[in-house]
Amino acid sequence: MLNGSQSLIRSLVSAGVDICFMNPGTSEMHFVHALDDVPQMRGVLGLFEGVATGAADGYARIAGKPAAVLLHLGPGLGNGLANLHNARRARTPMVCIVGAHATGHVRYDAPLQSDIEAVARTVSGWVHTSGTSRDVADDAMRALEAANRGQVATLVLPADVSWDEGGVLAHPRPAPVAPPVADAAIEAAAVATAAGDKTLLLLGGTALSEAGLRAAGRIAAGTGARLLVETFPARLEEGAGLPAIERLGYIAEAAQHQLNSVETLVLVGAAAPVSFFGYPGKASDLVPAGCAVARLADPDQDVADALVRLAERVAPGVEPVLAAPRTDIEVPAATLDVNNMAMAVAATLPEGAIISDEANTSGIGLPAVLATAPRHTLLTLTGGAIGQGLPVATGAALAAPDRPVLSLQADGSAMYTIQSLWTQVRENLNVTTVIFNNAAYAILRMELMRTGAGAAGEKSAAMLDLSDPTMDFVSLAQGMGMPAQRVSTADGLADALRQAYAEPGPHLIEAIIPPIM
Numbered sequence: 001m002l003n004g005s006q007s008l009i010r011s012l013v014s015a016g017v018d019i020c021f022m023n024p025g026t027s028e029m030h031f032v033h034a035l036d037d038v039p040q041m042r043g044v045l046g047l048f049e050g051v052a053t054g055a056a057d058g059y060a061r062i063a064g065k066p067a068a069v070l071l072h073l074g075p076g077l078g079n080g081l082a083n084l085h086n087a088r089r090a091r092t093p094m095v096c097i098v099g100a101h102a103t104g105h106v107r108y109d110a111p112l113q114s115d116i117e118a119v120a121r122t123v124s125g126w127v128h129t130s131g132t133s134r135d136v137a138d139d140a141m142r143a144l145e146a147a148n149r150g151q152v153a154t155l156v157l158p159a160d161v162s163w164d165e166g167g168v169l170a171h172p173r174p175a176p177v178a179p180p181v182a183d184a185a186i187e188a189a190a191v192a193t194a195a196g197d198k199t200l201l202l203l204g205g206t207a208l209s210e211a212g213l214r215a216a217g218r219i220a221a222g223t224g225a226r227l228l229v230e231t232f233p234a235r236l237e238e239g240a241g242l243p244a245i246e247r248l249g250y251i252a253e254a255a256q257h258q259l260n261s262v263e264t265l266v267l268v269g270a271a272a273p274v275s276f277f278g279y280p281g282k283a284s285d286l287v288p289a290g291c292a293v294a295r296l297a298d299p300d301q302d303v304a305d306a307l308v309r310l311a312e313r314v315a316p317g318v319e320p321v322l323a324a325p326r327t328d329i330e331v332p333a334a335t336l337d338v339n340n341m342a343m344a345v346a347a348t349l350p351e352g353a354i355i356s357d358e359a360n361t362s363g364i365g366l367p368a369v370l371a372t373a374p375r376h377t378l379l380t381l382t383g384g385a386i387g388q389g390l391p392v393a394t395g396a397a398l399a400a401p402d403r404p405v406l407s408l409q410a411d412g413s414a415m416y417t418i419q420s421l422w423t424q425v426r427e428n429l430n431v432t433t434v435i436f437n438n439a440a441y442a443i444l445r446m447e448l449m450r451t452g453a454g455a456a457g458e459k460s461a462a463m464l465d466l467s468d469p470t471m472d473f474v475s476l477a478q479g480m481g482m483p484a485q486r487v488s489t490a491d492g493l494a495d496a497l498r499q500a501y502a503e504p505g506p507h508l509i510e511a512i513i514p515p516i517m
Helices: 004-014 026-034 049-063 073-079 081-090 103-108 116-120 136-147 159-163 183-193 210-223 252-259 303-314 338-348 366-370 389-399 420-426 442-450 458-462 473-479 490-502
Strands: 019-022 042-045 067-072 094-100 126-129 152-158 165-167 199-203 226-229 236-238 264-268 292-297 353-358 376-380 405-410 431-437 484-487 507-512
Touching: 004 026, 004 136, 004 152, 004 159, 004 165, 019 049, 026 067, 026 094, 026 152, 026 159, 042 420, 049 067, 049 073, 049 081, 049 094, 049 376, 049 389, 049 420, 067 073, 073 081, 073 094, 073 116, 081 094, 081 152, 094 116, 094 136, 094 159, 103 159, 116 126, 116 152, 126 136, 136 152, 152 159, 183 199, 183 264, 183 292, 183 303, 199 210, 210 226, 210 303, 264 303, 292 303, 338 366, 338 490, 353 389, 376 389, 389 405, 389 420, 389 431, 420 431, 431 473, 431 490, 473 484, 473 507, 484 490, 490 507
Parallel strands: 019 042, 019 067, 067 094, 094 152, 126 152, 199 226, 199 264, 264 292, 353 376, 353 405, 405 431, 431 507, 484 507
Antiparallel strands: 236 376
């Protein structure tokens, strides 16, 4: 006879969920023990809950199917919340299992007792607490059904439901199929694109697949309509052989400049653009005054198909303009800066790589050079909660062990989830991490000025400075068993990247680079 955890894990495996990222505690011990009974489920340990949730996000973005994540009670869920927020923004399918006190123990208000469901609802599209071991596997299938709609589904698992016998296997429910876009929406978009460069298509979600990008490229080539990619895409196929499409700027003023001549904005799996923050005297809504907004496809619709149908309508027989590979990049023997750093990355990037980009201010030169770099997949900071890059790279490497993963990481945000390096070593993952150490929260120096708060004084400047003491990422990595080296020149970074790509397993490169602010 099965206990609740055994039936839960076996049912998840039969439904195709065969990896669980976790940071468990006492209430989850029967779940952990059940891994011995179901060897098809791979357990991956993270030393912090934010590593587990971020890795599940990265795995699902690349694998195209949900991962499971196991957390310990309300505080464990709270520790993982930032990267669950990012996953929600990315529309990542995820089954989040949170252990709870045994039902008979709840009335004693033990120290770890909390309202788990209330916390979960801040990031989850579906929340449920299992009541019996008999029902828990079916509850998991309902969670999986919800996750497959592109959301975090949280199943709360009381300890006695986990350990009680009487568990039964449950069968998966049919995965939802993205509904097609109505013909009327296609026709309305066709009318809009007739205005040529006065119309802009803002692309997001599955519009950023190869099929979606090629179709969008056809539309632009056939009509003159402009294209932009949303600022922080969950997954963007990019590089030589695909249309090179500019991304909407993070800085509101830059985005307004990109949009200021647009008369019709067509949303294609993307949300209408808004400023990342509110600023005194500055607009939050970035849609230009008088600009009409049309919606070709919502994120939960078949966005790529809508673009293909629109391309057949307005650009039959037209081929997209594709980015040619750039083979003339010469990496200088010069002190690293944001421009030659990007050149070193592009010049050495392997074909088919996955890039997890949380370089923040140090990465401002990357988009321009990555468009003509070897073909790759880009994963970005979807929800703005920093500390995503290292865990997402970890999950991506587990989803695609045959593809090299490059993690481009700012120094301050690296410290949120630096424990990811330990998991990469333990799982022997092919992740090359570059930490850009400028010893500052450079982006916050910029934001201090943009908010109108005034010039930094001695005390406020200290809150944005990371140089007292300056972190030693080589020692941190080596302390977790990872080979690491430090570079300060562009050609040194290129050499270190080539070396890391040539050797199996994880590597860290600490790149000393001056802050832009």
